[in-house]
Amino acid sequence: xxxxxxxxxxxxxxxxxxxxxxxxxxxxxxxxxxxxxxxxxxxxxxxxxxxxxxxxxxxxxxxxxxxxxxxxxxxxxxxxxxxxxxxxxxxxxxxxxxxxxxxxxxxxxxxxxxxxxxxxxxxxxxxxxxxxxxxxxxxxxxxxxxxxxxxxxxxxxxxxxxxxxxxxxxxxxxxxxxxxxxxxxxxxxxxxxxxxxxxxxxxxxxxxxxxxxxxxxxxxxxxxxxxxxxxxxxxxxxxxxxxxxxxxxxxxxxxxxxxxxxxxxxxxxxxxxxxxxxxxxxxxxxxxxxxxxxxxxxxxxxxxxxxxxxxxxxxxxxxxxxxxxxxxxxxxxxxxxxxxxxxxxxxxxxxxxxxxxxxxxxxxxxxxxxxxxxxxxxxxxxxxxxxxxxxxxxxxxxxxxxxxxxxxxxxxxxxxxxxxxxxxxxxxxxxxxxxxxxxxxxxxxxxxxxxxxxxxxxxxxxxxxxxxxxxxxxxxxxxxxxxxxxxxxxxxxxxxxxxxxxxxxxxxxxxxxxxxxxxxxxxxxxxxxxxxxxxxxxxxxxxxxxxxxxxxxxxxxxxxxxx
Amino acid sequence: xxxxxxxxxxxxxxxxxxxxxxxxxxxxxxxxxxxxxxxxxxxxxxxxxxxxxxxxxxxxxxxxxxxxxxxxxxxxxxxxxxxxx
Numbered sequence: 001x002x003x004x005x006x007x008x009x010x011x012x013x014x015x016x017x018x019x020x021x022x023x024x025x026x027x028x029x030x031x032x033x034x035x036x037x038x039x040x041x042x043x044x045x046x047x048x049x050x051x052x053x054x055x056x057x058x059x060x061x062x063x064x065x066x067x068x069x070x071x072x073x074x075x076x077x078x079x080x081x082x083x084x085x086x087x088x089x090x091x092x093x094x095x096x097x098x099x100x101x102x103x104x105x106x107x108x109x110x111x112x113x114x115x116x117x118x119x120x121x122x123x124x125x126x127x128x129x130x131x132x133x134x135x136x137x138x139x140x141x142x143x144x145x146x147x148x149x150x151x152x153x154x155x156x157x158x159x160x161x162x163x164x165x166x167x168x169x170x171x172x173x174x175x176x177x178x179x180x181x182x183x184x185x186x187x188x189x190x191x192x193x194x195x196x197x198x199x200x201x202x203x204x205x206x207x208x209x210x211x212x213x214x215x216x217x218x219x220x221x222x223x224x225x226x227x228x229x230x231x232x233x234x235x236x237x238x239x240x241x242x243x244x245x246x247x248x249x250x251x252x253x254x255x256x257x258x259x260x261x262x263x264x265x266x267x268x269x270x271x272x273x274x275x276x277x278x279x280x281x282x283x284x285x286x287x288x289x290x291x292x293x294x295x296x297x298x299x300x301x302x303x304x305x306x307x308x309x310x311x312x313x314x315x316x317x318x319x320x321x322x323x324x325x326x327x328x329x330x331x332x333x334x335x336x337x338x339x340x341x342x343x344x345x346x347x348x349x350x351x352x353x354x355x356x357x358x359x360x361x362x363x364x365x366x367x368x369x370x371x372x373x374x375x376x377x378x379x380x381x382x383x384x385x386x387x388x389x390x391x392x393x394x395x396x397x398x399x400x401x402x403x404x405x406x407x408x409x410x411x412x413x414x415x416x417x418x419x420x421x422x423x424x425x426x427x428x429x430x431x432x433x434x435x436x437x438x439x440x441x442x443x444x445x446x447x448x449x450x451x452x453x454x455x456x457x458x459x460x461x462x463x464x465x466x467x468x469x470x471x472x473x474x475x476x477x478x479x480x481x482x483x484x485x486x487x488x489x490x491x492x493x494x495x496x497x498x499x500x501x502x503x504x505x506x507x508x509x510x511x512x513x514x515x516x517x518x519x520x521x522x523x524x525x526x527x528x529x530x531x532x533x534x535x536x537x538x539x540x541x542x543x544x545x546x547x548x549x550x551x552x553x554x555x556x557x558x559x560x561x562x563x
Numbered sequence: 564x565x566x567x568x569x570x571x572x573x574x575x576x577x578x579x580x581x582x583x584x585x586x587x588x589x590x591x592x593x594x595x596x597x598x599x600x601x602x603x604x605x606x607x608x609x610x611x612x613x614x615x616x617x618x619x620x621x622x623x624x625x626x627x628x629x630x631x632x633x634x635x636x637x638x639x640x641x642x643x644x645x646x647x648x
Contacts, residue, residue: 065642067619071617071618073618074617074618077615077617077618077621077622078589078593078621078622080619081621081622081625082585082589082625084625084629085581085582085585085625085628085629086628088577088632088633089581089582089629089632090577093636168594203600207619210610210618210619211605211607211608211609211610211615212608213609220608220609221609222609222610222611222614223609238601238611239616244594244595247594248590248594248595251589251590251594252590273647274647275633275636275637275640275646275647277635278629278632278633278636279630279633281629281633282626282630282633285625285626285629286626289622289625289626291624292622293618293619293622293623296619298620325607373614408636549567551568552570552571552574553570553571553640553643553645554640554645554646554647555566555640555644555645555646555647555648556645
């Protein structure tokens with residue numbers, strides 16, 4: 001059977017599975033819709049969180065990105081996993097105890113302020129839309145490449161599926177479809193990785209094969225790659241080109257941003273107890289780590305394969321996948337010296353080959369001549385990753401509108417039924433907007449991903465931490481902190497990415513910190529401003545201090561002498 | 564009689580220890596001291612130690628840290644009688 005038929009089968013089966021799960025888990029109340037009735041087991045929530053978190057970018061782009069960045073790619077590996085340690089220890093248990101439906105709800109109540117709530121709602125909606133447009137685009141790309149349909153048709157099919165389970169089932173439907181999607185995506189990621197590991201290193205565990213040796217020559221893969229890189233004039237694979245301070249700040253911004261992303265945080269509202277929230281973060285990271293420790297191994301296998309296949313080889317002898325990807329414009333070859341061979345070298349003036357980083361995972365099975373069903377499986381996995389993340393983000397947008405704005409700010413006397421209907425309508429609205437962003441992507445999606453993390457890092461993370469770890473942080477401090485953190489981060493990114501992109505180079509950055517890493521500075525500024533302002537403004541009311549005491553312990557406790 | 568403040572300061576002590584490990588492994592071993600550690604190789608593999616921490620080791624440590632934290636806190640809850648029923 002050919003690749004296209006296999007892809008239809010794999011995608012068809014997985015979609016039927018999601019729809020079945022969605023019908024089984026409809027939401028009956030707002031509590032079901034926002035937090036799945038707080039009845040999700042920690043293990044299931046861990047899987048759902050892993051699918052929620054691992055987006056089209058993790059599944060499709062990350063290994064490719066790392067295979068071109070080498071050591072520098074570590075910022076993504078550590079940044080997107082290390083944040084879970086912060087989430088487990090500094091945020092999740094306390095937010096679960098607080099027992100809200102949304103992140104802005106916590107901010108609004110802890111800081112006894114509608115202004116703080118509205119600032120938080122604006123951040124949540126902005127971050128989520130930024131993120132979701134990339135997911136819908138990912139759905140469109142997978143469809144168009146593997147099923148040879150139009151990107152628009154692909155996005156519409158994706159929208160239809162998400163619409164079905166997000167609008168019907170809310171958080172409950174999303175949770176259980178995410179569990180199914182995790183299983184599909186991890187299986188789809190690991191199967192080709194096992195194949196590649198056996199082919200290139202003789203052991204089937206990618207994490208070991210990564211440090212293993214080429215079975216034919218006995219040379220370690222990493223040494224071989226470093227050698228090839230030096231020969232061709234690239235930086236050695238295990239070295240990297242970013243400055244240490246930039247690697248440090250980008251890693252920190254991604255970690256803190258991860259811990260502050262609303263669609264990740266709300267997943268921990270869905271478990272029954274505080275102790276479940278703690279252990280559930282552990283499960284989530286374990287499930288994420290399976291993919292995240294495999295990705296750098298896949299990156300090395302892919303890089304070795306690619307260099308072996310193309311570097312210095314005659315263009316006429318390239319395999320079929322090469323010309324297929326050339327047709328899509330994602331691989332381009334220009335024979336500068338006219339010798340008919342592919343010069344793939346570090347020096348830009350002589351280099352003749354450009355490869356889009358995004359294609360590595362999708363092209364890998366074909367480059368390595370894996371069976372056709374594996375190619376179909378990878379397509380289904382990419383769709384699972386994109387759809388699960390999109391659904392989680394859409395829920396954040398819908399609950400921000402129906403709960404934070406409508407119920408809490410505009411129409412507090414709305415009935416339970418009315419709010420549930422409003423939640424469904426705003427979910428439907430969010431799906432449509434997300435779909436439009438996928439069909440007509442703003443040209444700057446890639447640039448604003450840094451924005452989503454920077455913004456989450458410089459807004460939510462500090463206010464939530466200060467809200468639980470200090471009793472004295474007040475409304476004025478929190479609002480001033482959030483606004484200054486966001487302003488600095490946004491201004492720095494906008495300046496270097498949109499206003500003056502020509503200046504976007506290490507010589508012009510503050511202390512060599514790139515726009516991707518500026519969220520860390522924004523976070524530090526947020527903390528500093530919040531502390532300073534709170535020193536000169538009235539303390540929070542007694543009820544807030546009691547609230548803080550209450551969320552610090554899982555059950556109930558007699559409050560002893562207050563310090 | 565154990566009280567909220569004692570419970571909280573024990574929690575903070577656990578956090579201090581675990582987050583120090585988190586920091587040393589990721590920002591220390593994998594970034595600041597990566598070059599120095601790259602002089603060492605994990606025996607029998609192609610991994611330079613700093614590179615391994617950056618792309619493998621730190622992630623394993625993160626997972627372990629969270630499970631250790633969950634266990635310590637569950638015990639602390641029992642000890643202070645503040646676990647949820």
